[in-house]
Amino acid sequence: MSLATNSRREFLKTGSLAMLAAVLAPHMVMAEEADVKAAIEKLYAGKSMASGKIKLDLPQIAENGLVVPVGIEIESPMTDGDYVKAVHIFADGNPLPGVISYKFTPDCGKASASARMRLARTQNIVAVAEMSNGSLFTAKQEVKVTIGGCGG
């Protein structure tokens, strides 16, 4: 009798653990910090990056991960001799690290742009800006996601 109860308990315990694991297990492979680093490395291998100049405009908490505003502004005079050439934005908790890449020109007058992205879960947004003289700047900010925009 006690043996039966025990094995039933055991069965329930392992059963519920398995169920919990199934719920918790990610249903797709997510990008990690290392993937973002690799993507940046692919673009700017071995180059040093400074902080500053980048202002990320992101919500602290995104209720809906399907539509998260992502704005960026880079401090620059935007003249022919000194302007922001390119900006890359990455996310370290999505299935793929890339979000968006911009190419600016001095004609923009201001290195600023906004779009809307999907975020699968709470994660960091990483931006890299490449100036016309080749110098690089980077910034990182976390966005907390209430309902992920995984769409799985």
Add this chain to the structure above:
Amino acid sequence: MSDVKAPVPRVRVPANAKAGELIEIKTLISHVMESGQRRDSGGNVIPRHILNKFTAAFNGKTVFEAEWHPAISANPYQSFFYKAKESGEFVFKWTDDKGAVFEAKSKLTVA
């Protein structure tokens, strides 16, 4: 299926500007932006189909470009700035994974 419909671009550009004035350009285009990460009810991956590139040119010269990844939301919005110099025409182009190009134009008069 929503992606059978042709994407409809919408662009907001001021009609007039002063020389040297910074104007904000806002664009929106209807598109499902299928990420290639989703599965249908049968468990098959729904193939990726997104608009992967947006370009803005003024009087034939490219002034701004955006490369979009599958993380970009459906019906993608894009805004950016332009410093008005002379009167002319903007041409905005969106390119999808199959190479189809969708276009919108707007005129700007600089006083």
